[in-house]
Amino acid sequence: MDLEEIKQIIKQARQADEMPDLRRLDLQKADLSGADLSRVNLSYANLSRAKLSGTNLKESNLTGADLRKADLKGANLTKANLLGADLAKAKLAGADLLEASLRNANLSDADLRGAGLTESTMRGAGLVVANLHRADLEGANLIRADLRGAQVTEEQLNTAKSLKGAVMPDGSIHP
Numbered sequence: 001m002d003l004e005e006i007k008q009i010i011k012q013a014r015q016a017d018e019m020p021d022l023r024r025l026d027l028q029k030a031d032l033s034g035a036d037l038s039r040v041n042l043s044y045a046n047l048s049r050a051k052l053s054g055t056n057l058k059e060s061n062l063t064g065a066d067l068r069k070a071d072l073k074g075a076n077l078t079k080a081n082l083l084g085a086d087l088a089k090a091k092l093a094g095a096d097l098l099e100a101s102l103r104n105a106n107l108s109d110a111d112l113r114g115a116g117l118t119e120s121t122m123r124g125a126g127l128v129v130a131n132l133h134r135a136d137l138e139g140a141n142l143i144r145a146d147l148r149g150a151q152v153t154e155e156q157l158n159t160a161k162s163l164k165g166a167v168m169p170d171g172s173i174h175p
Contacts, residue, residue, distance in 0.1 A: 001025060003032060010040060019061075028066075038076075053091075119161075132156065142166050 006022065013020035020040045031051040038056045043063040053073040063083045071091045078098045086106045093113040097120050104124040112135045119139040127145055132152040138159040146167045147157075157163060163174040 001027065001030075003030070003035060006032070006035070010037070023061075033071075 006027075009022065010020040022045055023041050023043045024045060025042075026046045027050055028046045028048045029050060030047070032055055033051045034054045035052075036056045037060055038058040039060060040057070041061045042057075042065055043061050044065060045062070046066045047070050048066045048068040050067070050070045052075055053071050054075060055072070056076045057080050058076050058078045059080060060077075061081045062085050063081055065082070065085045067085055067087045067090050069089045069091075070087070072095050073091050074094045075092070076096050077100050078096050080097070080100045082100060082102045082105050084104045085102070087110050088106050088108045089110060090107070091111045092115050093111050094115065095112075096116045098116055099119045100117075100121070102120055102122045102125050105122070106126045107122075107130050108126050108128045110127070110130045113131050113133045115132075115135045117140050118136050121141045122145050123141050123143045125142075125145045127147050127150050129149040130147075130151070132150055135152070135156065136159075137152075137156050140160045142157075142160050142163050144165040145163075147169050148167050148171055150169050152169060157168075166174045168174055
């Protein structure tokens with residue numbers, strides 16, 4: 001399925017005042033850079049190695065989506081639902097994840113440099129060896145998140161809403 005076909009599905013659904021449904025589609029390696037995929041159901045879609053830089057995914061449902069090695073640099077993921085999504089080795093540098101739900105998501109070895117994670121929910125998320133250099137964690141929920149080996153400063157972590165039970169970068173458990 002190419003970008004034009006996807007745009008047509010989205011257009012038809014929006015004209016019918018429905019949420020565009022692209023769930024479970026195989027879109028691996030697709031180039032969707034800069035596309036407007038806001039409020040689209042992409043749950044359980046295969047977007048591994050997809051090009052999504054600058055894409056608008058605001059309020060989209062990406063529950064269980066495969067986003068391994070996807071390029072999401074500068075993407076708008078404000079209030080997106082990424083519950084249980086696999087973002088291992090994804091490029092999220094400069095992405096906006098304001099109030100996004102990343103609960104139980106796999107962000108292992110993800111590039112989150114400069115990402116806006118303000119008020120996001122990362123409860124139980126795997127952030128093992130993730131690069132969080134200059135990421136904004138203000139008000140983020142990191143309860144039981146796994147931050148082993150993550151590149152993140154104590155100052156950044158101090159701005160989070162909660163770290164209860166989180167595995168810290170040094171392997172210790174936060175009280």
